[in-house]
Amino acid sequence: MEQPISVTRSNFNDWMVPVFAPANFIPVRGEGSRIWDQENKEYIDFAGGIAVNALGHAHPVAVNALTEQATKLWHVGNGYTNEPVLRLAKQLTENTFADKVFFCNSGAEANEAALKLARKVGLDSGVAGKSGIVAFKNAFHGRTLFTVSAGGQPKYSQDFAPLPNGINHVAFNDLEAAKAVINEQTCAVIVEPIQGEGGVIPADIEFLKGLRALCDEFGALLIFDEVQTGVGRTGALYAYMNTGVIPDVLTTAKALGGGFPVGAMLTTDKFAPHFSVGTHGTTYGGNPLASAVAGAVFEFINTPEVLEGVKHRHQYFLDALNTLNAEHQIFEEIRGQGLLIGCVLKAEYAGKAKDITTWAGEEGLLALIAGPDVVRFTPSLIIPEQDIDEGIARLKRALAKLAK
Ligand SMILES: *Cc1c(COP(=O)(O)O)cnc(C)c1O
Secondary structure, three states, X not given: XXXXXXXXXXXXXXXXXXXXXXOOOOEEXXXXXXXXXXXXXXXXXXXXXXXXXXXXXXXHHHHHHXXXXXXXXXXXXXXXOOHHHHHHHHHHHHOOOOOEEEXXXXXXXXXXXXXHHHHHXXXXXXXXXXXXXXXXXXXXXXXXXXXXXXXXXXXXXXXXXXXXXXXXXXXXXXXXXXXXXXXXXXXXXXXXXXXXXXXXXXXXXXXHHHHHHHHHHHOOEEEEEOOOOXXXXXXXXXXXXXXXXXXXXXXXXXXXXXXXXXXXXXXXXXXXXXXXXXXXXXXXOOOHHHHHHHHHHHHHHOOHHHHHHHHHHHXXXXXXXXXXXXXXXXXXXXXXXXXXXXXXXXXXXXXXXXHHHHHHHHHOEEOEEOOOOEEEEOOOOOOOHHHHHHHHHHHXXXXXXXXX
16 A cells, blocks of 8 residues: 655644644544544644544544444435434434434534524514523634634634624623513524633523523523533533523534544524525535444443533542642633533733643643633543543643743
8 A cells, every 4th residue: 555645733824724733743543532643743632623523533432423423424425314314413402402403514504504593593583683592601603604603702803894683692690681672573592501612611500590591581592502511511411401400402522522623502492493405504414424423422321320420520630720829820710611621820820821722732731711811621521531641741741831
């Protein structure tokens, strides 16, 4: 066999549209919560592909589902349904509030579908001008034009004006501010149960309950964006299950495929029929390959052992981080649920989160940021304790560089 073309990190700058600034090494192989780069240097993975690799790397359950389906049927298009997608839809509807599922390929597409559904429900209501969307400052919902517009970080949307209009942003966790803008013309409220990219900021339960009541009062859809919090990340199958608040629409992606691109919008029999034949669609959504992998990943995660394991690992992580912090006094607060953990830097280290992840890479640790002041960890849901220990030891060495 011919050798594959040799490539280096500098080729990224040669050939790739520069929307990303990847680390200066190239991962080539992974197993569990460890990764190796081109030089065979080993890394502990606390990033999990940004809350995606829920079973770590090369987990046999996912590998088997993928390879088995790969020999059978990859794609047929939406003129035909397929067995893996129907099985996955059964799993998602049986284990959540939802009755119906729309499949797509990413979180942004799931949110795009949710927002379009809400606009359609608003139109069908017959109430004039019922197209308003209420969203929250600092929120992240994806990178399509509609979803950057719904997102609450103007730096992601302002360069692409004119933006879709009718979207109102108010402060997160401020129920009075939401109350002031939700009315008869509101068709949807979209919210993350924990703002992930925005800094790992949990929504207050009373805030979510208040949004539920306002949506009920004014006939608006309550959309939970669980792209980051879903599929076991918080120790519950979905984060809404921790809150006692049931949304009308839930979006899920990231961990759903364990690394295979897939997304879904879940809703109820009340709203699903507003998306009738031809009103929305996608070529790849619900393709057999993605659905087979997601089905296997979902089944593996949705067990008491794995979900309890996430809660256990949360505590284990927090104990280790608190011990480290007692010594080094770098973090002002350590927050989050399950294996979505944010470490907020003390004021004197503000803006240093990116540097810390760079130093972590030098020490053999993959970590994330959530804004300039928060170091974020979203590892595999089944990361072994010894990998947590080793990763924390490497983090400690990376943080030593901060003091200098
Ligand atoms: C990552 C993320 C998205 C976007 O998902 P993509 O798959 O990148 O399109 C949307 N919402 C939240 C909360 C996310 O964390």
